[in-house]
Amino acid sequence: xMVSDEPNSLHPRQVLLFSGHMVDAPTRPTPRFPAAxxxxxxxxxxxALDRLxxxxxxxxxxxxxxxxxxxxxxxxxxRGVTVQWLQPFDEPTFxxxxxxxxxxxxLVRYQxxxxxxxxxxxxxxxxxGPLPAxxxxxxRCNLWLFETALSYGLSKVQFVCLWxxxxxxxxxxxxHMYHEVKRRTGQxxxxxxxxx
Numbered sequence: 313x314m315v316s317d318e319p320n321s322l323h324p325r326q327v328l329l330f331s332g333h334m335v336d337a338p339t340r341p342t343p344r345f346p347a348a349x350x351x352x353x354x355x356x357x358x359x360a361l362d363r364l365x366x367x368x369x370x371x372x373x374x375x376x377x378x379x380x381x382x383x384x385x386x387x388x389x390x391r392g393v394t395v396q397w398l399q400p401f402d403e404p405t406f407x408x409x410x411x412x413x414x415x416x417x418x419l420v421r422y423q424x425x426x427x428x429x430x431x432x433x434x435x436x437x438x439x440x441g442p443l444p445a446x447x448x449x450x451x452r453c454n455l456w457l458f459e460t461a462l463s464y465g466l467s468k469v470q471f472v473c474l475w476x477x478x479x480x481x482x483x484x485x486x487x488h489m490y491h492e493v494k495r496r497t498g499q500x501x502x503x504x505x506x507x508x
């Protein structure tokens with residue numbers, strides 16, 4: 313019998329889909345996910361993954377942005393979960409828009425978690441083609457992440473989100489993903505940043 317190098321990506325026990333706020337800019341007028349709440353966010357993500365029994369037989373899907381995505385990736389990697397990043401842009405553009413937007417320290421964390429990935433980073437422009445007119449790149453990526461998760465079977469999808477319950481700064485944020493998943497599966501673990 314042939315053994316794959318990445319058994320999780322073929323037949324994961326469960327698929328851990330994540331969406332979460334990026335860490336707030338220091339100048340953000342209304343706090344959503346301030347940097348000071350990072351330790352509690354890590355703890356709550358870890359508790360959620362422990363509740364799901366997350367481990368080496370599972371696959372995690374997220375984008376890899378500063379804040380929630382990278383915290384989730386780090387916690388998954390500590391548990392041996394295979395992590396796959398799907399990004400709305402080519403990687404250099406994604407890094408500029410969603411990783412180093414507030415602090416260079418997030419780039420260091422991004423590179424450290426990237427070095428531990430056992431799957432290739434996938435970009436929407438390469439895999440899905442040019443962005444159609446009138447389509448938001450973040451909404452497209454959210455739906456791509458969700459459809460990828462669903463491709464393994466509806467019953468395997470577990471959605472974890474780090475969200476304040478409000479609308480996003482634009483289309484395609486955590487609110488969009490939350491409502492899509494809630495409507496289709498109802499399997500949601502919501503970590504409310506207002507309670508951290």
